[in-house]
Amino acid sequence: MTLRVLDPTNERVAALGTLAPRLVTLKGKTVGFISNGKEGTKEYFGHLAQMLKDEHGVADVVLRTKSNYSAPADAHIADEIRNWHAVVTGIGD
Amino acid sequence: MTLTSKAYEVADFAAAQELYHANGWTDGLPVVPPTAGAVEAMLEWVGMSADQLIGIEPVRAMPLTAEKLAVNAVMAGCLPMHFPVVVAAWSAMLREEFLLHGATASTGGCAVLVVINGPIRLEIGASSGFNALGNSDRATAAIGRAIRLGLINILDVRPGAIDRSTLGHPGKYSFCIAEDEEDSAWLPLSETRGIPRGLSAVTVMAAQAPRQIMNEWTTKPEELLETFAAEMRANQRHYSIYPGNYAIVVPKQVREHLQNAGWSKADVQNFVFERARIKRKEWADVGKGAVVRDRGESEYAALDSPGHLLVVAAGGPAGGFGAVIPPWLGHKTKAVTVAIDACVDCEPPKKS
Numbered sequence: 001m002t003l004r005v006l007d008p009t010n011e012r013v014a015a016l017g018t019l020a021p022r023l024v025t026l027k028g029k030t031v032g033f034i035s036n037g038k039e040g041t042k043e044y045f046g047h048l049a050q051m052l053k054d055e056h057g058v059a060d061v062v063l064r065t066k067s068n069y070s071a072p073a074d075a076h077i078a079d080e081i082r083n084w085h086a087v088v089t090g091i092g093d
Numbered sequence: 094m095t096l097t098s099k100a101y102e103v104a105d106f107a108a109a110q111e112l113y114h115a116n117g118w119t120d121g122l123p124v125v126p127p128t129a130g131a132v133e134a135m136l137e138w139v140g141m142s143a144d145q146l147i148g149i150e151p152v153r154a155m156p157l158t159a160e161k162l163a164v165n166a167v168m169a170g171c172l173p174m175h176f177p178v179v180v181a182a183w184s185a186m187l188r189e190e191f192l193l194h195g196a197t198a199s200t201g202g203c204a205v206l207v208v209i210n211g212p213i214r215l216e217i218g219a220s221s222g223f224n225a226l227g228n229s230d231r232a233t234a235a236i237g238r239a240i241r242l243g244l245i246n247i248l249d250v251r252p253g254a255i256d257r258s259t260l261g262h263p264g265k266y267s268f269c270i271a272e273d274e275e276d277s278a279w280l281p282l283s284e285t286r287g288i289p290r291g292l293s294a295v296t297v298m299a300a301q302a303p304r305q306i307m308n309e310w311t312t313k314p315e316e317l318l319e320t321f322a323a324e325m326r327a328n329q330r331h332y333s334i335y336p337g338n339y340a341i342v343v344p345k346q347v348r349e350h351l352q353n354a355g356w357s358k359a360d361v362q363n364f365v366f367e368r369a370r371i372k373r374k375e376w377a378d379v380g381k382g383a384v385v386r387d388r389g390e391s392e393y394a395a396l397d398s399p400g401h402l403l404v405v406a407a408g409g410p411a412g413g414f415g416a417v418i419p420p421w422l423g424h425k426t427k428a429v430t431v432a433i434d435a436c437v438d439c440e441p442p443k444k445s
Contacts, residue, residue, distance in 0.1 A: 001105070002102050002103065002104055002105070003102070003103050003104075003105065003106070003108075003109055003126050003128060004100045004101070004102050004103075004128060004129065005100065005101055005103060005109050005112070005113075005126045005127055005128060006096065006098040006099070006100055006101075006127045006128070006129065006132060006164050007098045007099040007100075007101070007164070008098075008113075008118050008127065008161065008164045008165050008168060008242065008246035008247070009118065009161075009246045009247065009249075010155060010156075010157075010161065010246075010247050010248070010249070011097075011098065011099060012155070012156060068195075068425055070192060070194075070195025070196070070198075070199055070422070070425050070426075071152075071192060071194075071195055071425070072152055
C-alpha cells in the first residue's frame with residue numbers, strides 16, 4: 001500500500017533583498033567592516049584593512065562592532081552602511 | 094481542512110524513511126510518516142487551522158504555521174494530545190528575548206530545554222520521576238524531538254546550515270522534562286514565573302548539557318546547595334563567566350532535605366545567587382590567564398538576580414544527585430514561560 005506523506009520544510013523562501021551594484025574598483029573607496037566582536041575578528045580585520053589599503057588602494061576603512069554577536073547588527077550600525085561603498089561582515093570564529 | 098504541504102507518494106514505510114533521510118529531513122533516527130490524516134488530527138486537537146501563524150522568526154523573516162509544526166510533531170512521534178505543548182513551546186521560543194536565531198545557530202551548540210508544568214503533564218503521561226533527564230517517557234521524548242525536528246526542517250537549523258554548533262550535545266535530540274508537582278511542597282516553576290496556579294505552562298531555555306552533582310553526605314541545605322553553586326562556579330570558570338538563566342534539577346532525596354528544613358524555592362534561589370560567583374582572576378587557574386587582563390579582582394555572579402535561577406523538582410525517588418543546566422551564553426537569551434492555551438480536558442472537535 002502506498003503512502004502519501006508531507007513535506008516538513010518551510011516551503012517558503014524568506015524575502016531577500018537585491019544585490020547592491022558591484023564595484024568596478026576598490027581604489028579610493030570607503031569599506032566598512034562589521035565585526036561580531038569575537039576575539040578572532042580583531043587581528044583578522046586589522047590585517048584585512050591593511051591589505052585593502054596597500055594592495056587595492058582603499059581610501060578608508062571603518063570598523064564597527066555589534067553589541068551582541070549573536071544578534072543582527074545594531075540599528076545605528078545598519079544606518080551607517082549607506083555611507084560606505086562596500087561592507088565586509090561575517091562570522092568571527 | 095486544507096493542507097498546503099507538498100505531498101509525496103512512497104511505496105511503503107521503508108521508502109518513506111529513505112525519502113526523509115535522503116532530503117535531510119530527520120535527526121538521523123527513523124520518523125513517523127506524516128500523512129495528511131495524522132497531521133489533521135494534530136491540528137484538530139488544538140483547534141487550529143492549517144495556516145494559523147504561530148509566529149515569525151525575525152532575523153530571517155521565516156513564518157511558522159501550525160501545519161508545519163504539526164507535520165514535524167507527527168514525525169517526532171507525538172500524539173495529538175502532545176501537540177499543545179509543542180505549539181506553546183514554539184510560541185515561547187519566538188519571543189524576542191529568547192533570541193531564537195542566535196541560540197540555534199551559535200557555535201556554542203546549546204539545545205532548547207523544555208519544562209512542562211500544570212495539569213497537562215498528567216493528561217499526557219509526562220513523567221518527572223526516574224531518569225527525568227533521559228528517556229523517561231513517551232510524551233517528553235516526543236515533544237522534545239518535535240522541537241528539534243521543527244528547527245531542522247522549518248528553519249533549516251541543520252548541522253552545517255544554520256546550525257553552526259561546534260559540538261552540540263545529546264539534548265539536541267530531545268530535551269524536555271516535566272516538573273514533579275505532586276511529590277513536592279514547592280511552587281511549580283511556572284507559578285514562580287508568573288503563571289497562575291492551575292494553568293498548564295511551558296518554559297523554554299537555551300541550555301547546555303546537564304552537569305550532574307552528588308552530595309549524599311549531609312542534610313543541611315547550605316551544604317547541599319553549595320555543591321550546586323560549586324558546579325555553577327565550575328561552569329563559569331570552564332565555559333562562560335557571564336550571568337544568565339541557569340536551571341537546577343533537584344530530585345526527591347535532596348529536595349526533601351531542603352523542604353524539611355523549610356527552604357522554599359525562593360530561599361534556594363537567594364542562597365545560590367550569593368554563592369555562585371567567581372573572580373575573573375580564577376580564569377588563570379584554568380588556562381585562560383590571557384583574558385584576565387587588569388580586571389582580576391572583578392567579581393562575576395552566575396545569576397543577574399535570584400529569579401534567574403530556574404529551580405525544577407524532578408528525578409527518581411532515591412539518590413543524592415542533582416543537576417545544573419547552564420545557559421547557552423550569558424544573558425544574550427532569556428528563558429521564557431508561557432501558558433498553554435488549549436483546553437486539556439476537551440475532546441477533539443467532531444468531524445462534520
